[in-house]
Amino acid sequence: MKENIITPSILSGFMELLPHDQMLFNKILETIKLSYERFGFIPLDTPTIEKSEVLLAKSGGETEKQVYRFNKGDNDLSLRFDLTVPLARYVAQHYNDLTFPFRRYQIGKVFRGEKTQKGRFREFYQCDIDIIGNEKLSIINDAEILSVIYSTFKALGFDDFTIRINNRKVLNGFFDSLGIENKAEVLRVVDKIDKIGNGAVNKELNDLGIDQGIAQKIMMFIEIKGGNTEVINKLKQMEINNDLFKSGIEELEKVCEYIKYFNIPEKNNAIDLTIARGLDYYTGTVYETILDNYPSIGSVCSGGRYDNLAQNYTDKKLPGVGISIGLTRLFYQLKEAGIIGAIKKSTPTVMLVIPMSDTINNALEFSSKIREAGIATEVFFNEGKIAKKFTYADKLGIPFVVVIGEDEVKSGLFKLKNMLTGEQETINADEIIQKIKDIK
């Protein structure tokens, strides 16, 4: 190697894909995008870099440590670490130009300088939807969000997944009724039950100074299981005289009622009283989504309802509800678990046209015709043995090849080779177009 050559590499914690994986990744991203759009969510694209003063208006602690923050000239800059804070800033800033309820989706990279470990990324795609109301927002939206999750994961090819729902008011009201003061900490412990188990949760509650009698009540509460109606009835039977608790049950009941109208099968949703979501800003409905056969992956789509999205940026009260899919991590985990990864195609090309040296002009004309019919078409220009050109098509997983020689030019009939089946057919250009469109 020459001395001045720098070994090409990327930073750890950053994802970069080879063509076939990139094709697969893009297909998943496109499916999510289409699903979001079918529900009328509006695309948004906020800057990657924002003013630190604005972006970090509220955050502190762990988040702030992870942020990529730096100076350029006189500016104190930060890379966005999620898509929710930019949304809050956007809605406040453009309030007068927006129509409410404001339904937006945003798919883009966010950046967090986390400790690198397997399956965690420092630069990753989030695919978010949120519905923002002006002053108020109907609870039906909370059910609709569930419907979007359901439709999206169905569109991605999943059948066995459960969208777990809960309501923070139920949790907070219940804790209030027990006289618990450090509710946020208790919530965080309860939220970990799937990871650490009942015994450890009980112990951590004790460590927080929770009396064992009360800890036991909490344990009994989060062990309430059953169908949605059953759980709601059990909650009602507790007869806890706390307004927050009651209002939480009411919301949960309404969401479950509307879920039925949205035609979400029973097996794909379940109330789960242990779901709390770590983040502080949720105030009502919360969601998590589990792939039934791969629970260890954890939640693949989470979110919830918040009372006031943009309080750091405006006096306006803007309640909202939303979810996020962490696509980079999801893709990595689906690959690791062998759930996806069988596709071989590593190009959008559907047809490779191979000219003989004296038929290049004919090959170009032919390929233009195929391409204009909407079929991704490529001509192999480099000279070389014909076998090598077929190898190129094979390696990239291009499904159809046509070789154009003198005979083809004279007769207007071409041998369409199907690279998957090995079949060969001699037909004209229009028939080729029809054939490929039929198969696609």
Place this chain on the structure above:
Amino acid sequence: MKENIITPSILSGFMELLPHDQMLFNKILETIKLSYERFGFIPLDTPTIEKSEVLLAKSGGETEKQVYRFNKGDNDLSLRFDLTVPLARYVAQHYNDLTFPFRRYQIGKVFRGEKTQKGRFREFYQCDIDIIGNEKLSIINDAEILSVIYSTFKALGFDDFTIRINNRKVLNGFFDSLGIENKAEVLRVVDKIDKIGNGAVNKELNDLGIDQGIAQKIMMFIEIKGGNTEVINKLKQMEINNDLFKSGIEELEKVCEYIKYFNIPEKNNAIDLTIARGLDYYTGTVYETILDNYPSIGSVCSGGRYDNLAQNYTDKKLPGVGISIGLTRLFYQLKEAGIIGAIKKSTPTVMLVIPMSDTINNALEFSSKIREAGIATEVFFNEGKIAKKFTYADKLGIPFVVVIGEDEVKSGLFKLKNMLTGEQETINADEIIQKIKDIK
């Protein structure tokens, strides 16, 4: 305002769009993407942040000053400032896993801390395609790139544009024949002729120490005009005995020959001997694209051929040819010039379903049916006056509205309101789907 409220704003030099503009922007981006894919270019997505050591391997001067570079932990990081250097790094790093010629496109944001001025952005989208050969790459690819530019701008709705082509070998060979040593500087001056005019170019050449006799020869050379064949003949008639010059003419001639087979109309391409492209790394064909009626916008799509893409990262010789569309700037300029901007639609939603309070479940079923037929559908949940709900559809530019009351539920017939024409039709759900699909 409360005291703890931070005024929401973004950094200057960064673009953020309102929904209707964002929809338009995405449509343009999607058109470019589709056009690139139809030619068989493979999507690529490299990290936004890379190691400074790798990303800045070669650059210096102006570029390096503009780079967003910072430390995080022990890492010296930089945001990508173009998509070409990451491509070079990618191809060198994954050389053994790639199939050559490697045809890739990448659409993504790049970052340059330029001086802020109207129409210049610090964060902007580039839409790049490149074809990378292993050791060699047929000159036909140079003509094909022209065909991609042509097809892309046609797909974007443009008719009157000119792809200007030149060849750096012709320029360099000619300068060599005149004994000019500071060719790079002379190239930069020649490249400015459109902006500063003949007189100023002549003067700047003198300032560079170019003898007036030679300056005159340069001026005569860059004033050669005419059809492609005519220009090539004039170059040949100069009978300059320089191998580089001759080889440049030969390449230019071949590219012009293949352009014909690609069916690119004569009015959309022209040899222009003043095109040099500022960047050092081009070695053969160079391109610029001008909108005929808006020459002041400058080139909207530029690029060229380079001998050796990845010499900083590998011993392998990887020649390539490619182009870039600076989409953020282009979008801004098309808006400013009033060329685009008439669309009113600011949501993907095609149908808004308005339920009466007691028909929500029917409205949800109805909307699911429409949505499953592939039509983006939204239900208006918030309570309020019906006029307000129509205003919502009107403001967002939603083309169809259906109100669902008891009568509709009973009869299975719905009033489909066309918001553009005001027309109203009473038909069933299947007919609605057919109707909308026919119009779309």
